[in-house]
Amino acid sequence: MKPIVYLCIIAVCLFTSCESSYVEAPEPIPAVSFNNDILPILVSNCHSCHEIGKVFPGLILSTDKAYNQLLFDGANAPYVNTNDPEASKLYFKLNRDMPPFGLLQSNEIAKILKWIQDGAKND
Amino acid sequence: MVLKTTKIYLMKLILVAIALIIGISSGFSQENPENSETTKPKDSPILIRDSFEDIILINNQTSKVLRKNTLQLEIQHRFGRIDQGFQVGNNFDLFGIFGSSNIRVGANFGLSDRIMIGIGGTKNNNLYNLQWKYNIFRQTESMGMPVSVTYYGNTSVNISANSDFVTVSKRLSYFHQILISRKFSNKLSLQIAPSIAHFNIIDTIRYQDISHNNFSFCFSGRYKFAAQTSFIFEYTQPLTISESVGTKPDLGIGVEIATRSHAFQLFVGTANAIINQYNMAYNALDFTKGEIQLGFNIIRRWNF
Numbered sequence: 001m002k003p004i005v006y007l008c009i010i011a012v013c014l015f016t017s018c019e020s021s022y023v024e025a026p027e028p029i030p031a032v033s034f035n036n037d038i039l040p041i042l043v044s045n046c047h048s049c050h051e052i053g054k055v056f057p058g059l060i061l062s063t064d065k066a067y068n069q070l071l072f073d074g075a076n077a078p079y080v081n082t083n084d085p086e087a088s089k090l091y092f093k094l095n096r097d098m099p100p101f102g103l104l105q106s107n108e109i110a111k112i113l114k115w116i117q118d119g120a121k122n123d
Numbered sequence: 124m125v126l127k128t129t130k131i132y133l134m135k136l137i138l139v140a141i142a143l144i145i146g147i148s149s150g151f152s153q154e155n156p157e158n159s160e161t162t163k164p165k166d167s168p169i170l171i172r173d174s175f176e177d178i179i180l181i182n183n184q185t186s187k188v189l190r191k192n193t194l195q196l197e198i199q200h201r202f203g204r205i206d207q208g209f210q211v212g213n214n215f216d217l218f219g220i221f222g223s224s225n226i227r228v229g230a231n232f233g234l235s236d237r238i239m240i241g242i243g244g245t246k247n248n249n250l251y252n253l254q255w256k257y258n259i260f261r262q263t264e265s266m267g268m269p270v271s272v273t274y275y276g277n278t279s280v281n282i283s284a285n286s287d288f289v290t291v292s293k294r295l296s297y298f299h300q301i302l303i304s305r306k307f308s309n310k311l312s313l314q315i316a317p318s319i320a321h322f323n324i325i326d327t328i329r330y331q332d333i334s335h336n337n338f339s340f341c342f343s344g345r346y347k348f349a350a351q352t353s354f355i356f357e358y359t360q361p362l363t364i365s366e367s368v369g370t371k372p373d374l375g376i377g378v379e380i381a382t383r384s385h386a387f388q389l390f391v392g393t394a395n396a397i398i399n400q401y402n403m404a405y406n407a408l409d410f411t412k413g414e415i416q417l418g419f420n421i422i423r424r425w426n427f
Binding site for chain 2: 017018019020021022023024025026049055056057058075095096097100101102105106107109
């Protein structure tokens with residue numbers, strides 16, 4: 001069979017897999033702990049750049065420093081706003097362009113928002 | 124709901140029809156010796172070649188298609204933002220060169236003088252794409268065809284470990300573009316390109332007014348000021364705007380250095396996703412605020 005025919009078959013298969021779906025709302029999240037739920041997300045997704053000597057050392061997101069950096073010591077702290085959680089710099093960046101290689105999953109961002117809404121405690 | 128479903132099926136029908144028309148018309152042109160590209164009847168029009176040096180121009184495609192049995196490898200790199208290195212608390216990162224980056228590597232092959240296909244992988248968003256291009260009309264020196272018209276399409280799959288992608292098809296996005304170009308002289312070529320992008324899944328929780336279907340319009344061109352060097356530019360205006368995303372147009376300007384088998388493009392621009400549909404729908408960088416980055420495209424071709 002001519003190559004063009006194979007291409008058309010592939011094209012038909014691809015085009016018929018077109019659909020229009022929506023991300024489902026995350027399930028309600030129970031209380032979150034910073035050390036057990038939030039810190040692992042930040043360390044695994046952000047620490048590779050947010051560290052001394054790396055791309056953006058102004059906000060260090062290591063295991064031992066992340067909490068203080070986010071609330072007090074970071075270059076543009078505070079990154080959380082417990083009075084208006086959705087206006088937090090952290091929440092804004094996570095929904096806009098951080099991490100730059102691909103945004104976090106919706107449920108991970110929802111956990112972080114829940115943590116801010118619950119007072120952004122170091123627990 | 125019924126109207127939405129009808130629109131979806133209508134779009135599928137149109138896309139399938141395009142694929143069939145391409146297949147059927149190509150089959151006829153191959154079988155009919157009078158249309159063979161190897162014969163030149165006395166009154167055949169003289170084709171205008173090389174409106175552009177390469178098949179890509181900054182972030183967009185050109186109307187050029189690889190010739191038959193030509194293999195092209197390409198590396199597309201976008202550095203970090205030039206302005207971020209000057210922000211409080213950040214390292215000066217040499218105008219974004221040491222900042223966060225995006226990269227795509229890809230390969231394309233010319234099946235005929237009118238059709239090419241390609242594959243590639245992109246770091247940001249973990250995208251792998253299949254692409255194709257078909258030169259529908261070619262500009263001639265006389266006798267009727269003042270422009271080249273080419274159809275470009277790609278399908279990308281997002282392979283991120285993301286629980287939102289509950290099926291494989293939800294990872295897919297599509298892009299289609301009609302490239303209309305004209306070579307005005309040996310120095311100047313200009314191109315316009317209406318485009319449409321479709322995402323199989325969108326996050327309306329995060330971006331309340333985002334749409335599955337996105338439209339845009341691109342204007343690009345090159346001005347050859349030396350034998351192997353050109354000034355290149357592109358401007359992509361999204362026609363589907365999302366306030367929650369903060370959709371912004373893409374502006375890119377740079378230079379291209381090209382030989383018979385190489386091309387090197389160096390430029391500054393805003394859109395950094397490289398894959399067209401993601402640039403269209405999610406570019407929020409504003410060139411009026413200096414949110415630009417350096418980037419380059421490296422191309423190497425082999426003829427077999």
